[in-house]
Structures are given as structure tokens and as C-alpha cells.
Amino acid sequence: MKIHIDIDCFFVSAARIVEPWLIGKPVVIGGRSDTKIFSRDAKKQTVNFENSGSFVPTFYKSYERKDDDMASFMENGRLRGILTTASYEARAYGIKTAMSLREAKERCAELIIKAPNMSLYQELSHQLHNFLSSKIPLVEQASIDEFYGDLEGWIADEEVADFIKNLQKDIYTELKLPVSIGAAKTRYIAKLATTAAKPFGYKVITKKEFDTFINPIKIENFAGIGKSMQRKLHTAQIHTLGELRKRRGTLESWGPYAKELYKRVNAQSDTPIKPKQERKSIGISRTFDPLFDRKEIKRRIYILARHLSYAIFKLNVIPTVFHLSIHYTMGQKSHINISKAEIFTEKKFNALCQEMFEKADSQRRLHLIRLSISCSSFTKHSRKELSLIGFEEERKMHVLTQSTQKLREKYGMEALRFGSEL
DSSP: EEEEEETHHHHHHHHHHGGGGGTTTTTTEOOOOOOOGGGTTTOOOEEEOOOTTTTOSSSEEEGGGGGGGGGEEEEETTEEOOEEEEEEHHTTTTTTTTOHHHHHHHOOTTTTEEOHHHHHHHHHHHHHHHHHHHHSSSEEEETTEEEEEETTTTTTGGHHHHHHHHHHHHHHHHHHHOOOEEEEHHHHHHHHHHHOOOOSOOOEOOTTTTHHTTTTGGGGGGOOOOOHHHHHHHHTTTOOOHHHHHHHHHHTTHHHHHHHHHHHHHSSSSOOOOOOOOOOOEEEEEEEEEOOOOOHHHHHHHHHHHHHHHHHHHTTOOOOOEEEEEEEEOOOOOEEEEEEOSSSOOHHHHHHHHHHHHOOOOTSSSSSEEEEEEEOOOTTTSSOOOOTHHHHHHHHHOOOHHHHHHHHHHHHSSSSSGGGOO
């Protein structure tokens, strides 16, 4: 069988380990896009390559206790930001993930708002991964708070219930993390079982229970059914997994993706557990209050480029595809992709990002609210060959950037900056 492990209200649970007095109280973790990265005295920026997931940035500001002060969420006298995690006590007031902090506070006057502590989350996630690896031969980390395990040939099916019950207990004893665990024939059904088991429960879906369990579940709750497919299924009057299972011919007529989806829902197809997955891309983005000043926007692009350059050298990769996207007010968007098979240097990357912005900025009368830069198609994953034009000069610049990297790793990402950022 496959199992799925999910940490219950992870960010809140982590805060409760550090501050036990929060247990039993309505608590949320507040968050805002880290625009402090653009401050001219920005400090304590951290990069994360280990884990991913909702509200888990690659770059983030290190936690400081003063961040918990309500003032850190106030701007111009207003409570700003959204909540990234809510405790079950807070959910009893109708408070949900991604709700504005202002609305959450209106629903529960006693609500406790804590600042995110990404370094703590990374450490606890790493500890849990190591713990699971000591108990299960094959473990895959899907996100910062989500794991899959393969028990095939390790634990007999009839012993799985006792195994995951004891595993859940051991995790709480060792790490103080409450988890819910689901088990089933495939990873997709195991994930549904985990959802049904929450909070702090466990559930095994056997062949005998499969139909009764799967049929009433709404299609929106099955991993892999996106918005587009949801609309298509609803149009065909398919609203539950049980209804989907009765429409094999319909789904197979929609092509390979829908055909595979039908098999996954019926536990006839699965994806193998992969202990380690190589990163294929990396990016950075920030959302901010509407901003029109193009000079300031270009300064911010230099800052984003510096952080991304630092990460690329940390990963020791050479990207060959570069992407920049812009979100404007009034719902307008623009983006650009550029391919370049050349040695990577920070100076050249800065110039490329500025060039991409000039080409992508198609709504020059509108304010910007979000910038995103990403890099992908690393040379070891693609068949592209690096250009030899100007190779020697680029190699020297690459060495210079490596020296800059060492200084930043020792003294922090803000130790060396381009004058254009100031």
C-alpha cells in the first residue's frame, strides 16, 4: 500500500512547539508578500531549496520575534495581509486559509496572529523527513508539510492500520507534530484518505471499502483535476467521482489525459514514489502596492535578479530559458520568454532582466502590482550546447560572480549590491 502523511495546520503546529501556550487557542499565521526585500537597508534575507508548497517562498526574510507585533501587519492604520494557516479553533469561526487578516479578526476578536517563521518550518520538515526515512524504505517529500511512502513488500496490507497508527503516535512523541495519515492502493486514493482522516486521524481504504468511500467525493477534491477539467466535467453533468467512474466512454473520448484520469480515480494507475526529485526551475516574485514609477520598478528588478542569481549559483546550474511576467492593475498581464545558451554571470543576467522588462512592459499607462522572474531548462536537463562566442570573457565574469557568491554566503545576500539598487 501507499501512504500519505500531512502535517495538521503545520505553521500553527510549529508555533505551538515553540510557544505551548498557543495550544487550544484560535491562532493564525499571517503573511504578506515580503516587499522588505526592496528596502535599501534590507537584511536577513534567506534562500530555501529544500521544500516547497503553498505559501512557501524560495526567498524569505528570517524570522524575528518583533515580527509578531500587530504593528508589523499594520499599514496606514489598516490591518493588511492574508492568513496562510488557521488552527482548527480559528476555523470554528469560519476563518479560512487565504482570508484577509482584517476579515479574520472581525470574525474572532480573540484571534492570535503570528508572523511566519520559515526557518523553523524548514527545520521541522527536514526532521520529519529524516524520521520517516528511518521507518519507511521509500519516502517522497511532496511539499514542506506533505509526504508519501511506499509500504509494498515492507508492511502486509492487513497490518497497515496498526503501522500508521503507531507511526502517527511516534511522530507526535518525537517531534510534537500532529499528522494525519491515509493509506490505500495508490497515492491518489491515499491522499483522499488523509483528507477524510483530518484532524489528527488515520484511515485505510481497503478494496472492500473503495466504492463506498470514493463515489460521494466531489471531483474538485481529487488531485490532478484542474479548473479547466472541472468545468468540462460539470458541463457533462459529472460532479462526483462516482459519476465520473460511470462515464468511462466519455472520458476516453476526451483524449489521453482524461483516460489516465479515469484510471487514477479507479485506482488502476499510479505514479511511483520518488525519494528525490531534481529541481527543474527556480524563480522569484513579489506582489506590492500599485506602483507606476518605472525607475523604481527597474531598481526592484535589479534586486530580484540579484537574489535569483545567488540561488542559481547555489544550485550550481546554468539556465538557458528566462521568463519575466508583469501583473498590472485592472487585471492586465504581460510576459516574455527568452532563450540563451551562454555561461551564466550575474552582470549579464541583470542586463537581460532589464531588457525583458522593457520588451514586456506593454501597459505603460498602468500601475504594476506584481513582478516575477524565473529560470529553467538547466543545461544538464536540456540538449542545448553553450555558445562559444565570447566564451573566454564570459568565463572570467563567471569566476568573478563566483567570488561575489562566496562573500554573500559568508556575510549575507545584502553584503554586495549593484549601485543600480540604491
